[in-house]
Amino acid sequence: MNQPGSPSPWSVVRSAVARWRWPPLALLCCGVTLMHSWVSGRLQLLMAPTFHGLVVGSGLALLAWSVTALTVSQPRRSIPWRAAVLVVCTSLLIVLAPPRGSFSMLARHRPPAQLDGLAAGFALPPEQRDLVDWVRLLRGTPQPQLFRGEPVQVKGFVLVTATGERHLAQLLVRCCLADATPVQLAVQWPADAPPLRQDQWVRVEGEMEVLDTPDGLQPVVIAHDVTAIPKPPQPFRT
Amino acid sequence: MALDHLSTSWSVFQALFLEAMPFLLIGVALATMARHWLPSGPVLQCLPDHPLLGPLTGAAMGFALPACECGNVPVARQLLASGSPLPTAMGFLFAAPVLNPIVLASTWAAFPDQLWLLWARPAAGLAMALVVASLLRLQQDNAILAPNLLRERGFHRPADAGSLLERSAGLIGSPSPGPVPLPSAGRGKSWRLSVLHGMDELVKLSSLLILGCGVAALLQTTLPRDWLLVVGQAPTLSVLALMLLAVVISVCSSVDAFLALGFASQVTPGALLAFLMLGPVIDLKSLGLYGTVFCRSAMVFVALACGMLTLLAGQWTNVLML
Missing domain, CATH: 2.40.50 (OB fold (Dihydrolipoamide Acetyltransferase, E2P))
Structure with missing residues (x-):
């Protein structure tokens, strides 16, 4: 039983997770995913070649942005950590589960x-x-x-x-x-x-x-x- | 079979997300640069608040700042957050996805022999932007804008610009009562704040893009397009069917003309115009992004207003051309 006024274990975990640097991590994962899609040749399964350069350029920009954000000191602020977790998980899923759709x-x-x-x-x-x-x-x-x-x-x-x-x-x-x-x-x-x-x-x-x-x-x-x-x-x- | 559905939806999701992400990034990067360099407040407040001049100015800005629907939402949001008058920002939001050189060039490339479409598409897009922006202008900011945006906007507006309700609620010029991503970087502030603010915004918008792409991908593999195109020659039903298709398919406005080419001969001219008019403004992929600009009731209003205007434009086109 928790003492009255003491935080529940869930809220402790939640606030600890919320303190991580989720947004730069999300951009990093997203950038890696875009670059991986290109390097692994998956882009050729997904879109016309006209757009490949755009995806690669965006992947590089996202990597640069995330590294910049990771290296600067973070002011205390409310970060969109739930959104960032969704982006991280989706990026990982895209890397782990290649497109195998039925034409x-x-x-x-x-x-x-x-x-x-x-x-x-x-x-x-x-x-x-x-x-x-x-x-x-x-x-x-x-x-x-x-x-x-x-x-x-x-x-x-x-x-x-x-x-x-x-x-x-x-x-x-x-x-x-x-x-x-x-x-x-x-x-x-x-x-x-x-x-x-x-x-x-x-x-x-x-x-x-x-x-x-x-x-x-x-x-x-x-x-x-x-x-x-x-x-x-x-x-x-x- | 269910596994086939799932894996096909997953592939379409990846295609949509990977194709849309660069455009979203361009939009957020433009918004971040605007946030850093634009003299928020006084100069943006000088943009026209007129029901006609405002949207026209916004549309002209869209022509100079080409972005599709994923990219222009963050830019429009930044305009509003920096204190730009509502009609100008709305004109940009609704006209820029159609009235930009890339979209016009792709429409011309796809339909070089249908000259009427080359002027009808931008004209209809502009008319829709004018009407929707004028209708939204009749409302107070706090009745249509998302709460977070309203608070950011409050920092840059003169105290007498708000309604009595807003002032008594302390929304203008007051410190934020809830979590605000970051204080406005503004001119003279460090790049560090701009970079972090842009990053937070990109992460939030990406999560909404993921949800939109997910819904669009699921519907694409479960809703046979033949059902929509069966009604291709019925004047009203064809317009409605192509409007539904535009919302579901969620393809970027810079290439949707090539897609429309695929069924141009099977549908009425009004339906074709409706597809090219509604898709760039309202689709499942971008509805989540609109949530960062509008409150829920305003989103429903915008979707209905755009739908009604598109139906009207499609019907009149069919009356004139069939």
């Missing part, structure tokens, strides 16, 4: 990407067109059957659609994963294809076919060879 899940929640403004792959030979080039080409022509029989060599991840079909897809990102939208091609997989789990990255070699379906002409890649590949360091188009 398929993201893609299922998004409308198809609009491809205006992207460099066109019209002039490229068929085997040099990537998935986005193909989709742009097929969307842009009123006669997709003209491409029937052309060789296809594309990479992407396996997207399981809402109807259970397995398409080949890539994400298009303008800013960060929050704005990612999918670009996808229907694929007729060969019988001897390796087991295709959701989000598995594969390289598909085959030929373009255009099926006449009740919904209109439907381009589909007839895959002859499917090879599982590791996830690329930059897994989306920008």
